[in-house]
Amino acid sequence: MWPDFAPPQVTTGEARAAQKTAIRSADSRTCGRVSRAQTSLAICPECDIMAGDVGESQRRDGMPDGTEAIETFLRPWRESLADPGRAQVATLERLLKRYAQTEYGAAHGADGVSSIEEYRRAFPVVTYADLKPVLERAMRGHWRAFLPEPPQAWAMTRGSTGQSKFIPMTEADLDERTLCGPRGLLCYVSRMERYDILEGYDLNLNFPSVIGSMAAEGQEVPYGYSSGIYAKYNAERARLKIVPAQEEIDALGGGTTEEDWERRFELAYERARDKNVTMVIGVTQVMIRFGQFMKRRYGVYPRDIWDIGVLLPTSIAGIQTKYRPALKGLYGDAAIVEMYGATEGLFAQQMDEKPFVVPNYDVYFFEVETGRGVTMLHELRRGEHGSLIVSTLTLPRYRIGDVVMAFGDNYFRCIGRERPFAFLRYLAEGVLNGDWEGIWPGVLRLLRGLGSSYFIALTMP
Numbered sequence: 001m002w003p004d005f006a007p008p009q010v011t012t013g014e015a016r017a018a019q020k021t022a023i024r025s026a027d028s029r030t031c032g033r034v035s036r037a038q039t040s041l042a043i044c045p046e047c048d049i050m051a052g053d054v055g056e057s058q059r060r061d062g063m064p065d066g067t068e069a070i071e072t073f074l075r076p077w078r079e080s081l082a083d084p085g086r087a088q089v090a091t092l093e094r095l096l097k098r099y100a101q102t103e104y105g106a107a108h109g110a111d112g113v114s115s116i117e118e119y120r121r122a123f124p125v126v127t128y129a130d131l132k133p134v135l136e137r138a139m140r141g142h143w144r145a146f147l148p149e150p151p152q153a154w155a156m157t158r159g160s161t162g163q164s165k166f167i168p169m170t171e172a173d174l175d176e177r178t179l180c181g182p183r184g185l186l187c188y189v190s191r192m193e194r195y196d197i198l199e200g201y202d203l204n205l206n207f208p209s210v211i212g213s214m215a216a217e218g219q220e221v222p223y224g225y226s227s228g229i230y231a232k233y234n235a236e237r238a239r240l241k242i243v244p245a246q247e248e249i250d251a252l253g254g255g256t257t258e259e260d261w262e263r264r265f266e267l268a269y270e271r272a273r274d275k276n277v278t279m280v281i282g283v284t285q286v287m288i289r290f291g292q293f294m295k296r297r298y299g300v301y302p303r304d305i306w307d308i309g310v311l312l313p314t315s316i317a318g319i320q321t322k323y324r325p326a327l328k329g330l331y332g333d334a335a336i337v338e339m340y341g342a343t344e345g346l347f348a349q350q351m352d353e354k355p356f357v358v359p360n361y362d363v364y365f366f367e368v369e370t371g372r373g374v375t376m377l378h379e380l381r382r383g384e385h386g387s388l389i390v391s392t393l394t395l396p397r398y399r400i401g402d403v404v405m406a407f408g409d410n411y412f413r414c415i416g417r418e419r420p421f422a423f424l425r426y427l428a429e430g431v432l433n434g435d436w437e438g439i440w441p442g443v444l445r446l447l448r449g450l451g452s453s454y455f456i457a458l459t460m461p
Helices: 014-027 067-082 084-099 103-107 116-122 128-139 171-180 183-192 195-199 226-237 246-251 258-272 284-298 324-331 422-433 436-459
Strands: 151-156 166-170 201-203 212-216 219-225 277-283 310-314 339-342 345-349 365-370 373-376 385-391 398-406 412-417
Touching (some): 067 183, 084 116, 084 365, 084 373, 128 166, 151 226, 166 171, 166 226, 171 226, 183 195, 183 310, 183 345, 195 277, 219 226, 246 258, 258 284, 310 339, 398 422, 422 436
Parallel strands (some): 277 310
Antiparallel strands (some): 212 219, 339 345, 365 385, 398 412
16 A cells, blocks of 8 residues: 655645745756657657747747647648548548458458448448457457557456457557647647646556556567556657656556555655646546545645646546536636547547537548438538447447537537437436537427428328
């Protein structure tokens, strides 16, 4: 058991502000030797500081150093939003080349597919249960049965909807997650000119990245939770400063009891309490549990210790409605920038102040099964909802089990898991939470549908 730590002497007002200022001053670093990259945030070769890791002293001509790198990083995504139809065709072409390298893809004629319609005819919509036999072959070491390259790890789901699933994560797949992961954060930083956020640490509350390994063709391949795997990989590739280190979390084991989580939370508090924590990225429910733990154990909230600029919560519907009050109460004035991700990928993120997410059309291929059949996500009508089907580097036409709704202009929201009356449940929760912006398009569409049915009934002989 990790030792208890006495709560810091923090009060409201001047004392709290003084402590936060001291933490920022002690931990902040600046560097003027920043080079720019074309596809990622620039790194200073001498001190490994991100291009966005700058302070007021580095502003010039009213533009913080690193702005060009951020805009370059976001450009492929922004261009895909300008013409999602074209972007999705290009994405599918790229994915099909990878599928053709697998036995599964070859069996479905991936190398002969030349259009979206042919893709739908050749590849069926599948669930995890459908893919389990071929995934088990890949887990035993015969990875070409389903994957274009060897897996770097296998990601476990948390089993929130049943037994845990094992999803392969290849190096190319992890690279794409690293490409998508920072988009919401960088949009906010650039839009609000909060470049100081990039100077600080991300409070790492993620699940363990390694809880075991499996033997595959004489090699041990690790498996763990996707949030931890992504955090570890992102820290290595994107130079994101996280605290505590993912390896420290992994060392505590993969247990999921209350005691296991308290050990992780104690570690996070011990390592981060004197750091300049400016962001928290991760699972919404864990963020809330950590804040409650701090109040219960130490008598303070995260907002009392750190000047957190932004939260990037994910993994559950209702972040901007149902869970927003709790997040604000625990973490203070931090902006809430929603990310829509799952074990299978990082699919969308909030782009601006609107409480909706915008898809990564340049990385994933999106379809939706609606009452009128299967259609492209970007063709979904305002207020229309349906079951999301994603195609990733490792999962062709995978029915993920989420219901999404369109709000026009590439704005969407995951409204919950597939279950009876999911849409009506969403509308009811929206009324209770006062989320009129989130439910009104769906209500109008529902009323139009009822009106059309009534008119047809009246005109029938």
